Amino acid sequence: MTSIADLQVAHEVRSGVHWGVAHGLPTVFLRRAADRGDLQARLIRVGSxxxxxxxxxVxxxxxxxxxxxxxxGFVTTSHAAVRHVLTSDDFRTGLPTSSGTLGRVAxxxxxxxxxxxxxxxxLVTEPPDHTRYRRLVTRVFTMRAVERLRERTEEIAADLLDALEPRATGVADLVExxxxxxxxxxxxxxxxxxxxERGQVLEFGSAAAPSLDLGLGFRRYRSVTRALAQFDAWLGQxxxxLRRTxxxxxxxxxxxxxxxxxxxDESELKATAGLVLAAGFETTVNLLGNGIALLHDHPAERAxxxxxxxxxxxxxxxxxxLDPPVLLTGRMTVRDTELAGERVPARSMVTAILGGANRDPEVFADPLRFDVARANAREHISFSAGRHHCLGAQLARMEGEVGLRAIWERFPDLRLEPGARRRETRILRGFETLPVTLRP
Structure with missing residues (x-):
């Protein structure tokens, strides 16, 4: 009879093996490639x-x-090429499935x-399943549905700023x-x-955010895996x-x-609910923090x-x-194809750098400048494109507008203090901490 201790040992062994195949070996490869000057490997390591x-x-x-x-693989920073990768049927989400020993072990x-x-x-399903899942959740994120939430979002923002008033002359972390x-x-x-239970959900989301990344250290891998398991269990409960009441x-x-x-079914319901819940706040956290920092650092634009x-x-x-909440995304070619005149073989990985496309001088004049009146700012690709265009884009836009406007109107002299720290994630881009004095 297998004991609980035996099961725990087996779990630890499998966990160690999976980390080695999914993260340990890639980390060694990335380190060596970066040392030889490979720019994508350097980008991944710097992003971490x-x-x-x-x-x-970029x-x-x-x-x-x-x-x-x-x-x-292949990397593109071109606005046109990134859009092509995200919308063409020659590209699919997911990673190539290895049929060799490493694939079976993974x-x-x-x-x-x-x-x-x-x-x-x-994030990684394709039609017809993707179409079915998406259709079931799309209606809550329509522009009309989101606008109905605006007044409630303004109330929440006002309540949070009211709670910050007593601390306005001291240092507060705006992310928290x-x-x-x-x-x-x-x-x-x-x-x-x-x-x-909302604080618990926030902790799950923050702890699991690096799950999108490649090359996690073993300690980070363990904490991410633990957070995902806890999130899975909480979602089930x-x-x-909700079935009962x-x-x-x-x-x-x-x-x-x-x-x-x-x-x-249960796995589809958990996956869809979990993604909507996590994606519904993780990227907006980054948008708000990045937006506050940009407005602080550009007082003329704020004026x-x-x-x-x-x-x-x-x-x-x-x-x-200029500072997107998601820096990049990846696709796999399903057949031999061309990208911006370059031949790309089937089963190749293509990394689309959203943050690069958004700064393409072919599309955006003076692209590194923060310009609040930029006429074509909305041509960014921060919410992806094609069938995987972000379901919550309208919600994020509304929350960003309400959240940024509310804090700057309430605290127009807000000052960033030393100690701001970016998240150590390669794909999601935002602040881990953003210390400020609201009324210097």
Missing amino acids: RGSDEVFDL EEIRTHGPVYRSRI RWSAPTTLHPVEPPSL TYCAVLPVTVIAEILGVPEA HLER PGDDLLSELVAARDDGKGL RVVADPSLWTNVVEEALR
């Missing part, structure tokens, strides 16, 4: 430090033309809990007290999460609670929803918005363009 050097490397990659060939040792880049997550709490409160209300919220609708007579408040909508677009 949360450094602003990442944009210097511009260095751009000097090699619209498509750069690395030891890992599949054997992989955790069985939900993961944002494993099926049936919307505002940028994270505003979007998690909104999405939690949309998804029927009890108020007492939450969904069961459904409410007037999206998850209650998803539990009962049918598309052509077919509902989501333009004060003089013309109609610019607030465009402020959000320009912040998304």
Whole structure:
């Protein structure tokens, strides 16, 4: 009879094996490639430090033309090429599945809990499954539905700023007290999460954010895997609670929803609900923090918005363009194809640098400048494109506009203090901490 101790040992062995195959070996490869000057490998390693050097490397990659060939695959910073990668049927989400020994070992040792880049997550599924999942959740994120949430979002922002008033002359961390709490409160209300459990959901999301990255250290891998397992367990309990006592919220609708007579099974429901919940606040946390920092660092642009408040909508677009919440994404070619005149073989990995496309001088004049009145700021690709265009784009835009406007109107002399720290994530880009004095 197998004991609990034996099962624990087996779990630890599988966990160590999976880390070695999925992260340990890639880390060794990336280190060696970076040492030999490979720009994509250097970008991945610099990104893991949360450094602003990442944009210097993006511009260095751009000097090699619209498509750069690395030891890992192909990389593009071109606006046109990135859009092509995201919209063409020649490209699919996901990683090449190895049929060799490493592939079999990776599949054997992989955790069985939900993961944002494993099926049936919307991030990595394709039609017809992707179409079915997306159709079931799209209605809550329409522009009309989002505008109905604006007044409630303004109330939440005002309440949070009221709570900050007593600390206005001291130093406060805006990520902890505002940028994270505003979007998690909104999405939690949309998804029927009890108020007492929202802090827990926020902790799950923050701990699991690096799960999108390649080359995690073993300690980080363990903490991410633990957070995903806890999130998986919490989701199961939450969904069961909604089955017993459904409410007037999206998850209650998803539990009962049918598309052509077919509902989501348990794994599909968890994956879809988990992604909507996490993505519903993780990227908006970054948008708010990045936007606050940009406005602080560009007082002349901030003065333009004060003089013309109609610019607030465009402020959000320009912040998304210049410092996007998601730096890059990846696709795999399903057949031999061409990208910006470059031949790309089937089963090749192509990295689309959203932050590079958003700074393409072929599309944006003086692209490194923060310009709150930029006429074509909305042409950024920060929400991806094609069938994987971000479901919550309208919600994020509304929350960004409400959140940025509310804090700068309440605290127009807000001052960033030393100690701001970027998140050590390669794909998501935002602040881990953003210390400020609200009334210097």
